[in-house]
Every structure is written in C-alpha cells, then in structure tokens.
Amino acid sequence: MKYCIYLKKKVPEVSFSSxxxxxxAGIGGIQKLPMEYVSHECNNAFSAMELSFMxxxxxxxxxxxxxxxxRGNLNPKNATKSKVSLIDGESNPNExxxxxxxxxxxxxxxxxxVNIKGNxxxxxxxxxxxxxxxxxxFLKKLGKYNGKHTLYQDERLTQDEFILGVHDGKWYLAxxxxxxxxxxxxxxxxxxxxxxxxxxxxxxxxQVKVFxxxxxxxxxYRVCAKIIFNYLAFVKGQDFVLKECFNPIRHWIxxxxxxxxxxxxxxKINMPISYPEKAHKLFIIxxxxxxxxxxxxxxxxxxxLINLCDDFDGVLGLDGFICDWxxxxxxxxxxxxxxxxxx
Numbered sequence: 001m002k003y004c005i006y007l008k009k010k011v012p013e014v015s016f017s018s019x020x021x022x023x024x025a026g027i028g029g030i031q032k033l034p035m036e037y038v039s040h041e042c043n044n045a046f047s048a049m050e051l052s053f054m055x056x057x058x059x060x061x062x063x064x065x066x067x068x069x070x071r072g073n074l075n076p077k078n079a080t081k082s083k084v085s086l087i088d089g090e091s092n093p094n095e096x097x098x099x100x101x102x103x104x105x106x107x108x109x110x111x112x113x114v115n116i117k118g119n120x121x122x123x124x125x126x127x128x129x130x131x132x133x134x135x136x137x138f139l140k141k142l143g144k145y146n147g148k149h150t151l152y153q154d155e156r157l158t159q160d161e162f163i164l165g166v167h168d169g170k171w172y173l174a175x176x177x178x179x180x181x182x183x184x185x186x187x188x189x190x191x192x193x194x195x196x197x198x199x200x201x202x203x204x205x206x207q208v209k210v211f212x213x214x215x216x217x218x219x220x221y222r223v224c225a226k227i228i229f230n231y232l233a234f235v236k237g238q239d240f241v242l243k244e245c246f247n248p249i250r251h252w253i254x255x256x257x258x259x260x261x262x263x264x265x266x267x268k269i270n271m272p273i274s275y276p277e278k279a280h281k282l283f284i285i286x287x288x289x290x291x292x293x294x295x296x297x298x299x300x301x302x303x304x305l306i307n308l309c310d311d312f313d314g315v316l317g318l319d320g321f322i323c324d325w326x327x328x329x330x331x332x333x334x335x336x337x338x339x340x341x342x343x
Contacts, residue, residue, distance in 0.1 A: 065101070115158070291312045
C-alpha cells in the first residue's frame with residue numbers, strides 16, 4: 001500500500017518515486033525501505049536535513065576523518081571533505097589560510113593572500129598539481145569572479161589584508177572585519193587580476209591546526225529519531241508504525257519544534273559480543289509501555305536515546321541493527337549474533 005509513514009498521506013496527495021535508507025547513505029547506509037513507505041516529497045525534505053546532519057553536526061568530525069565519501073563511497077579519491085575553513089600553522093598561528101580536512105589530513109585550497117599596499121602571496125597544495133598551472137587556473141577563475149563568496153572574519157588579519165580562495169567553484173573571502181568588505185570587493189574586481197601574472201605558488205610543509213564550527217541543533221536529534229523510526233518500519237511493517245501512539249514523534253521528525261523525544265545519553269547496550277570498530281548501531285528496547293531507541297555512530301560514540309512512545313500496547317523484544325559501513329554490510333542484531341557465535 002502506498003501510504004507515507006511520515007505524512008500519513010496517499011496518492012494523489014503525495015507521490016512515491018524514491019526510496020528511503022535506514023541509515024543515511026552518506027554515512028554508509030545500504031538497506032532501504034520499500035518505495036511505498038516514504039513519499040517522494042518527504043524524502044526530498046529529509047535529504048536537506050541529512051545533508052546538514054553530515055556536514056554540520058557532531059557526525060561531521062569523524063566522517064571527515066574516517067569516511068565514507070559521497071553516497072557511502074569508500075574510494076579515497078571520493079573521501080568526505082570538511083567544509084572549507086581557516087587553518088593556521090603550528091609554528092606561526094598568525095599565518096592563517098583556507099583549507100579543509102579529508103581522511104584526517106589538511107589540504108590547502110587555491111588562494112591569494114593580499115596586502116592591498118603591495119604584498120601578494122599565492123598559496124596552494126602540492127596535491128593539486130603543477131604550481132604554474134595552479135596560478136594560471138586561479139587567474140582564469142578570478143576573471144569570472146562575480147563578488148559572491150562565503151565571508152570569514154579574523155582579527156589576525158590587518159585592515160589592509162585579505163585572503164581570497166576558490167574551491168569546487170565556490171569563493172571564500174577572509175578579512176579583518178565585515179565593514180571592510182565593500183572596499184576589498186572593489187579592489188578584487190578592479191585591481192587584483194592584473195597584479196598576479198608573475199606570481200608563483202607558495203606551499204608550506206608545517207603542521208596545521210584546523211578550526212571548525214559544529215552546529216548542535218535539533219537536526220542531529222531529528223535524524224537520529226528518523227533512523228530509529230525507519231528501522232522500526234523495516235522490521236515491523238508499514239501498518240505497525242502508522243499506529244497513533246507514534247504520531248507525536250512522527251510529527252516532530254517531519255516538522256521539528258520542541259524536543260521532548262531525544263537526548264544524548266552515553267548509555268550503551270552491553271552484550272558479550274564485539275562489533276566492527278567503527279560500525280553504526282541501533283537498538284530498540286521496550287520498558288513496560290514505553291518504546292525506546294538507542295543509537296551510536298562510529299563505534300560507541302554519540303550515544304543517543306530516542307523516546308518513540310510511552311503508550312505502546314503490545315510486546316516487542318530487544319531488536320537492533322548493525323551498519324558495518326567499512327565492509328559494506330548491514331545486519332539485524334539477531335543475524336549478527338548468529339554469525340558471531342558460529343565463528
């Protein structure tokens with residue numbers, strides 16, 4: 001039956017043309033729900049929420065160190081990258097520059113550090129290829145610069161300094177204070193390109209520190225709840241999760257609002273078995289009329305407790321799901337225990 005388990009709507013109010021993963025594909029999830037469980041409209045809304053979950057929440061840090069890459073890809077060439085941010089050198093903290101993290105290693109993006117009174121330094125990463133070609137490529141992109149950029153403020157830059165970088169078609173500008181932005185934008189548009197033709201790339205080999213901003217908002221909690229709810233639908237079926245007792249958490253997952261459902265707990269399910277080192281895990285537990293979900297990521301990290309409902313009428317034993325994303329394998333807890341004890 002084509003009936004969205006989140007919106008409680010049927011065709012023609014909603015359409016069904018895409019499938020929902022239990023764990024998001026971007027952190028290695030494989031198993032999907034049947035297409036008729038989650039509407040395309042709902043799936044699209046969840047995609048934006050999951051993108052924020054993977055790029056901006058607690059999950060962003062281990063993901064950019066360990067992976068996986070886009071859509072769960074394990075090829076190092078497609079490894080997850082952190083957001084571009086300002087990094088500084090260990091030996092000279094004032095030598096800031098634009099870079100990102102991939103598989104635990106910092107990389108510089110193509111950038112120019114400018115003092116508008118006369119000093120110019122082009123910086124890049126040797127992994128990006130030939131230095132002369134990098135400068136040439138930067139100049140070509142600079143010729144198409146339209147003044148749109150992501151702005152960073154840093155007091156270590158003087159009022160006459162700025163850094164302009166480009167990566168994956170996006171521009172990044174760092175300056176002392178945003179009040180200087182109009183002046184610097186005008187300088188970039190009218191003066192900068194003609195001054196760079198004889199520049200060569202400067203590269204550093206020192207260790208760097210990377211400073212990133214992690215958002216800790218309801219997106220992380222709502223995605224955790226959605227993962228648990230998806231799994232409950234996967235094992236118990238569509239009719240089960242359409243019960244009225246799940247309406248409050250269903251509404252909150254879709255619409256947000258006051259969080260009365262999810263908390264970081266530090267709680268673990270202790271079993272005499274070992275799990276893959278960096279696997280994601282979820283468990284569902286019944287306590288009288290309450291159903292609880294427990295989820296952790298990258299091993300026993302970010303343990304989060306989800307209150308599914310407090311008026312459950314029925315019996316549901318301990319259940320769980322293991323996402324061993326490094327080996328591209330997912331198993332229900334009962335199957336994982338069976339495989340574990342047979343070896």
